[in-house]
Amino acid sequence: MTSVFPCALGSEIKVIANSSVKTDVISKREIKRIFLEENSSLDDGSHAQPVLEKDGSVHEAFLREFMGRTDDDLQSFYRALVFTGRGSLPKQLNSDAEVVAYVARTTGAIGYVSSETSTEGVKTLAIAQEGNDSQRRLISRIEPDYPETLRRLNIGGTVRLEIIISAKGSVENVQLLGGIQSWPRLPQMPLSAGSIAAAIRAQRRKSSFPSTRIASWLFPCSRYLRARIIPALGADRHLSVPFGLCFYSNLTEAAGPLGICRLLSDGVLIPDVMRYLPADLIHFVQRLGKKRQPARALRDKLERPPGTLRMLFIP
Amino acid sequence: MHRRQIAIGLVYACLCAGRIPLQAQDFKLFDRTVQIHGFVSQGFVYTSDNNWLTMNTSQGSAAFTEMALNASTQVTDKFRAGAQVYDRNLGQLGQYHPSLDWAVADYRFKTWFGVRAGKVKTTLGLFNDTQDEDFLRPFALLPQSVYPTDLRAATIAHVGGDIYGNVSLLRHLGDLSYTVFAGHRSDSIYSGYPYLYVAVRNDLQ
Numbered sequence: 001m002t003s004v005f006p007c008a009l010g011s012e013i014k015v016i017a018n019s020s021v022k023t024d025v026i027s028k029r030e031i032k033r034i035f036l037e038e039n040s041s042l043d044d045g046s047h048a049q050p051v052l053e054k055d056g057s058v059h060e061a062f063l064r065e066f067m068g069r070t071d072d073d074l075q076s077f078y079r080a081l082v083f084t085g086r087g088s089l090p091k092q093l094n095s096d097a098e099v100v101a102y103v104a105r106t107t108g109a110i111g112y113v114s115s116e117t118s119t120e121g122v123k124t125l126a127i128a129q130e131g132n133d134s135q136r137r138l139i140s141r142i143e144p145d146y147p148e149t150l151r152r153l154n155i156g157g158t159v160r161l162e163i164i165i166s167a168k169g170s171v172e173n174v175q176l177l178g179g180i181q182s183w184p185r186l187p188q189m190p191l192s193a194g195s196i197a198a199a200i201r202a203q204r205r206k207s208s209f210p211s212t213r214i215a216s217w218l219f220p221c222s223r224y225l226r227a228r229i230i231p232a233l234g235a236d237r238h239l240s241v242p243f244g245l246c247f248y249s250n251l252t253e254a255a256g257p258l259g260i261c262r263l264l265s266d267g268v269l270i271p272d273v274m275r276y277l278p279a280d281l282i283h284f285v286q287r288l289g290k291k292r293q294p295a296r297a298l299r300d301k302l303e304r305p306p307g308t309l310r311m312l313f314i315p
Numbered sequence: 316m317h318r319r320q321i322a323i324g325l326v327y328a329c330l331c332a333g334r335i336p337l338q339a340q341d342f343k344l345f346d347r348t349v350q351i352h353g354f355v356s357q358g359f360v361y362t363s364d365n366n367w368l369t370m371n372t373s374q375g376s377a378a379f380t381e382m383a384l385n386a387s388t389q390v391t392d393k394f395r396a397g398a399q400v401y402d403r404n405l406g407q408l409g410q411y412h413p414s415l416d417w418a419v420a421d422y423r424f425k426t427w428f429g430v431r432a433g434k435v436k437t438t439l440g441l442f443n444d445t446q447d448e449d450f451l452r453p454f455a456l457l458p459q460s461v462y463p464t465d466l467r468a469a470t471i472a473h474v475g476g477d478i479y480g481n482v483s484l485l486r487h488l489g490d491l492s493y494t495v496f497a498g499h500r501s502d503s504i505y506s507g508y509p510y511l512y513v514a515v516r517n518d519l520q
Contacts, residue, residue, distance in 0.1 A: 029483075033426065038426050038481055039423075039426055040389060040392040040393065040423075041392040041393075047392050076450070076451060079448065079450060079451060080444075080445050080448075080451050082350075082352050082385070082387075083352065083354075083383065083385065083399065083445070083447070083448050083451070084417070084436045084444045084445060085385065085387060085397045085398075085399060085417045085418075085419040085421070085435075085436065086421070087395075088348075088350045088387055088388075088389060088395075089350060089352065
């Protein structure tokens with residue numbers, strides 16, 4: 001299982017690459033393969049060659065973190081490759097500055113430097129962590145905002161989006177699969193598919209980091225969502241996530257405007273489970289509508305949803 | 316009296332008095348980096364009683380010299396080629412007659428599947444292919460019952476090919492490397508049975 005969050009590697013070192021390396025993300029396993037010369041190219045086909053430091057704390061940290069062997073072992077390994085004709089001796093340099101300079105001018109070079117080193121002219125690769133959920137962290141979070149007009153008018157709807165999330169966690173592509181037309185109770189769709197798409201595009205233009213609204217809605221969600229989505233990301237670097245963002249306002253008679261406002265201001269994100277579990281959702285919204293049961297208390301109570309009630313929360 | 320005749324226990328000290336792994340030198344040839352590596356290693360062997368491995372070890376022998384020089388290049392990401400010349404003098408074996416140690420063209424299709432052809436070092440046991448290099452040996456000399464250095468020429472390499480690869484096992488179970496080889500091995504007249512034959516024949520004549 002590979003998570004997609006670029007993680008600090010104990011924040012001691014960072015892995016850098018020549019700009020000819022296409023990928024932005026590299027797994028520990030791939031790094032090991034490159035440095036043990038089992039491969040001369042990355043999974044994406046671009047040429048790669050390792051660059052090491054001769055000694056020092058950065059080198060030690062790298063060996064500990066990625067190679068799991070001592071410097072002596074590694075040197076013996078390289079010598080065995082060289083003198084049996086199975087590989088060559090990788091470049092070994094004296095300092096971070098030399099590594100950066102060499103990586104910058106050498107096609108396919110991949111090296112490592114201290115995390116404080118300036119890496120001008122080279123790219124820093126994010127490390128895909130393998131199988132460690134505790135190291136996942138939220139990249140950015142933007143609270144969903146519900147248009148004031150719609151809120152006042154008590155209008156909601158469903159928009160279905162297909163979101164491609166890169167292994168780095170950024171939103172690569174957002175495609176609209178459909179609007180609210182599928183919802184028979186609302187003759188008009190105020191949140192049209194076009195307007196949502198425009199909003200997303202605008203947001204992406206504004207932000208330097210492409211992981212904006214959609215990703216931030218997805219990733220801080222509950223463990224449930226992570227458990228469902230992240231393993232799939234590990235298997236394949238890109239994943240289509242058919243996912244509905246739903247604002248059910250006038251869903252049932254019991255759900256008054258007050259309940260809906262609270263629902264949204266608490267940042268509760270409800271997936272499109274209507275088709276499968278309508279009774280549960282209606283039940284939830286009905287209870288939310290009761291003034292005696294404030295939303296926060298209800299949310300706390302539902303952190304572990306009973307039975308088949310599948311709700312997602314933004315904490 | 317002549318306990319030496321039955322005393323077969325050897326006490327030997329083999330000192331790698333000098334070992335000079337040459338620094339890597341690279342140069343460009345047709346826009347490809349060619350690496351040159353080499354080493355020279357000098358040993359000293361002393362045994363309390365019997366002479367060993369055709370060296371005059373009971374008085375201490377320094378006739379234990381090995382050297383090699385190789386050149387190799389990564390032609391493309393998947394294809395590499397190289398060759399090594401090896402020379403040794405171990406007692407009366409080798410006698411500084413250089414031999415082609417390996418000359419290999421290697422195409423690695425995938426991590427789990429590659430092909431080598433030419434004169435290829437034979438992967439056998441743990442150290443067969445690296446037994447020449449004293450900096451890769453865990454001891455000064457490997458156990459002679461398993462890696463007989465006097466039969467080196469007949470065990471070290473084969474003219475033929477390897478199919479090899481590295482398969483990742485399920486997570487956390489590590490990797491599995493495999494090598495399948497086929498080829499022809501030839502002995503040298505400067506070591507092993509051919510040398511024995513020549514030596515005995517000379518004695519008989």
